[in-house]
Amino acid sequence: MFKNYLKIAWRNFIQQKWYSFLNMSGLAIGMACSILILLWVRHESSYDTFHANADQIYRLTAIANEDFKAAVSPAGMVEELPQLMPEIESSLRLGYPFEELFEVDGQKFKESSIFYADTNFLEVFTFPLIEGNPKTALSRPDGILLAEITARKFFGSERALGRTIKINNTDTFTVSGVMADVPSNSHLQFNAILPMTYHAKTNSDLINKVWDSFNFYGYFQFRKGTITSEEDLSAAIEKINQIYAARMTEFEITFNLQPLKDIHLHSNLQIDVPGHGNIQYVNIFFVVAFIILIVACINYMNLATARSSRRAKEVGLRKVIGAGRNQLIFQFFGESLMIAFFSLILAIGMVYLALPAFNDLAKKQLELQLGDANIWIGLMAIALITGLISGSYPALFLSGFRPIKVLKGRMKLSGSNLFFRNGLVITQFVVSILLLIGTTVIYTQLNFIQNKNLGYDKSNLIYIPMEGELWGKQEALKTALEQNVLTRDFSIISDLPANLVTGDFDIHWEGKDPNSQVLFPHINADENFLDVFQMTLLEGRGFSKTSSDNHDYLINETAVKIMGMDVENAVGKSLTFRENKGTIIGVVKDFNYKPLQYAIEPLVLQHRKEGSLAVIRTAPKSTENTIAVLEGIYGALNPAYPLSYNFVDTSLDAQYKGEQQMGTIFNVFALLAIFISCLGLYGLSSFMTEQRFKEIGIRKVLGASALRLVNMLSQDFIKLVIIAFFLAIPISWYAMNKWLQEFAFRIDIQWWMFGLAGFSVLFIALSTVSFQSLKAANADPVKSLRTE
Structure with missing residues (x-):
């Protein structure tokens, strides 16, 4: 039939x-x-499931003012919590991803997605090595771990283990391990890992083991059988918050433990590693x-x-x-x-x-x-x-x-x-x-x-980083930029007003409630900032070129409201930021300095003549000529580095x-x-x-x-x-x-x-x-x- x-x-x-x-x-x-x-x-649901201890790994995240949720935590807290909580088997710290100039056998490469990591990085996470010993790969301060794709770029088919790499034309590192290419379903995507012990030579957070500065990603591996239910997880979170509250009585910060497998799809957090899903x-x-x-x-x-x-x-x-x-x-x-x-x-x-x-x-x-x-x-x-x-x-x-x-x-x-x-x-x-x-x-x-008025004109803005010798030649850079008509419209700033990740509670103003705790992001900027970005000054004046005082402050409208002031009477009031007492000299119309998923927060602009970025506004239809001029200036002042430039509007579009x-x-x-x-x-x-x-x-x-x-x-x-x-x-x-x-x-x-x-x-x-x-x-x- x-x-x-x-x-x-x-x-x-x-x-x-x-x-x-x-x-x-x-x-x-x-x-x-x-x-x-x-x-x-x-694929989206499989992120980080390949780690052997995925079910025991949690990331420490911070919450301030209920609205500000960040993926970062203090370096000292992450290091010391295992000593205070026996249920934590080990902790791991990662720094922000950054880019560096690598030199291998006379060839130079600009590589991004570089992380600093503690020595137990390969014990907590399962990233197999194809060269090297995972137990000792990050034990020496001058060792470096390379992803397989990076090793092939640097050394071709030759063996990379034991080879030397110069970074930023100064320090020499030895390849101590080569990892198999990072799986595409990992929330951490990197090209190289540098030892945290090297970073600890100069980083004050690591040296002082601070609990009040949030600049690292912290992971905890709990002992097996410790967290088997939501109740166990809530108890661990409560214990962490009690320890922090007893240690840091002046701050009202709460913490959360985020399961490793949830990071990719459940991370609506600020100051996070890029590339998350939804x-x-x-x-x-x-x-x-x-x-x-x-x-x-x-x-x-x-x-x-x-x-x-x-x-x-x-x-x-x-x-x-x-x-x-x-x-x-x-x-x-x-x-x-x-x-x-x-x-x-x-x-x-x-x-x-x-x-x-x-x-x-x-x-x-x-x-x-x-x-x-x-x-x-x-x-x-x-x-x-x-x-x-x-x-x-x-x-x-x-x-x-x-x-x-x-x-x-x-x-x-x-x-x-x-x-x-x-x-x-x-x-x-x-x-x-x-x-x-x-x-x-x-x-x-x-x-x-794409078309929203962010409060400034994002078009025709090129920015270059202060790398290598430029850090010490910023005055010479300013002089060179001023001398050419194509580059004279520039500003030196600390951060782009695109996705600001700074924030500080150490701010005081006249009439502030002693119990008030508000997180204030900030940007260090020079006297050209408002003109280059074409921002609107509502009251007062901008920074003065002739002033040598670094304690002049500009604040935005939202900051004025939080301080309980009016735009008209805020100018002239005293303001102390990070123990630097100064004066509010102007109020800037609110502008978006974070992705549009976030509401505008209070902002402090501090007067500084030096910064980490130079932003140049180009004339219409002259971008290519401006870049050619910048290459000449860069080559003269910083010959060891190739010119690295980007566009502000491109960076903004990448956020979405x-x-x-x-x-x-x-x-x-x-x-x-x-x-x-x-x-x-x-x-x-x-x-x-x-x-x-x-x-x-x-x-x-x-x-x-x-x-x-x-x-x-x-x-x-x-x-x-x-x-x-x-x-x-x-x-x-x-x-x-x-x-x-x-x-x-x-x-x-x-x-x-x-x-x-x-x-x-x-x-x-x-x-x-x-x-x-x-x-x-x-x-x-x-x-x-x-x-x-």
Whole structure:
């Protein structure tokens, strides 16, 4: 019997090539989209799971003022807590990622993503070495660990262990280990690791083992069996907070322990390592994968029911000769499963073809590893679920035909069948409208971010770092920049107003509440800062070039409000910052100095004539000439270093790379889902015209025009679109409003976004339906009436 069903399914598949092609195309595209998304979701959810002790490792994070949550912690606290808490097996500190100039055999390389790490780095984390001993790799202050890709860049195919590298033209390090390339699903991405013992020679935080300066990432490995529940974790956090409160009575800081596996997707923290994901995006795309698969299944159902009248007599004859309904259900499920598994093979081919483009889009290194048994289990599950879902309604619907009616040609659809099928189409419309609204909102928000007035002009700003000899030649650099008309509009600052990571509680002003604890970020800037960045001074004056006093302060509007002052009376008040007593000389209009996910915080600008960055405003259309001038100046003052420059607007745009990638991926899959829906609409319009074929012929004989017939056949779809539109509005508003909550500065969802999506879906639906309607309206009525 089973063999017979397979034969029948295969014959139907071969005889009805166009119908089979539509079914397979819809299911294959839906499966391919779902597989790509699920590969991405799987990769995002797998971060840091490869570490042997992943379940015992936690990162220490800090919370100040309830609103300021940071990924950093004090160096001394991380080092000493294991002595105060026996449940902690070991602790590990990492410094901020930075870049350095490497020199190998006379060749120079500028490398980024360099970390300082404690000696037990390779004991806490599982990064295998391909050269060297993991127990001693960071034991010597002049040792250096290289990632495999960095070692190949420096030494080619030669052995790197024991080779020497000069850093910043001063210190020489010996390669003490080469790590296998860092897995792409690691929240730590680095090219080299330097010993913390080397950093401890000059870093005051490490020398003094401070508990009040937050400049390091701290990790704890707890003993096995210590933390097995949320209650155990809460108890450990409470104990840490009690120890800190007893040690540092003047600060109100609370700490949290973040599981290692949660860092990538659950880190809405400031001063964090770059490259984190977002659990909300993972959830969104997981739902999108499921929706696309359901849309593909609905497409199959619609196409199957569209041909119901052609299968009705087959069903009637089978029932007459003794076939039971269960046998017919089994047959139709067999057909849908066969098409689903054929579609899976086609989908796998599509995935292989699309993976390079998708990886480029998502900035990932995803692979479909068919040698992995888990992958095959997942693929088989997708095909099985798809086949069962897509075949369920056709099997139950077609097998329920009564043989007497269908053999007499009096088959009539019940109201429940019409209701269910219309519900399927409404679901497709709802999905299409939701995806289009989501696409519109995401695009509008990203466009808003790119074009928002940040409070300063970010265009035409080039910045160069103070490296090597430039640190001691800043006056000479200023003189050289002033002498050329292309570079004379410059400012020397400590940090870019793009993603400021500084912050200090040591600030006092007139009338401050002694119990008040407010974190104040700050920027050191010279007298040109306001002019170069074209910021607005609301009151007072800027820094003076002739003043030698480094205790002049500018503050922003938010700082004025927090201090309980007015913009008009803040100027002239005394301000003490980091024990440096000075005077507020001006108030700057609020500007965004952090990503737009964060609200504007109070800011202190301190007058300094030296800094770590030189920012130059170029004249329009003179950027290339300005860079050429900078190369000459840099080469004369700092010949050992190649010129390293970047653009402020490029740095700002990079902060929203994750959102931009998410938006692009969302757009692609939204279009594909709509395309699959069009196949389903084609099926339903085919079904409706087939059901009303004789009616169309009679109306045409009686004088109905083709336009009138198209209008008649399209009315039902217009009703379905309207119903779907009103169902989609509250769902889309809730979902997109929740996404927008991540941004302190965001757009308002406008009515036109809903209208545009609704009109677009209506246009697409009518265009799809009109093709089938025109085909039926232009058919010869004799063909439909000749049996009457």
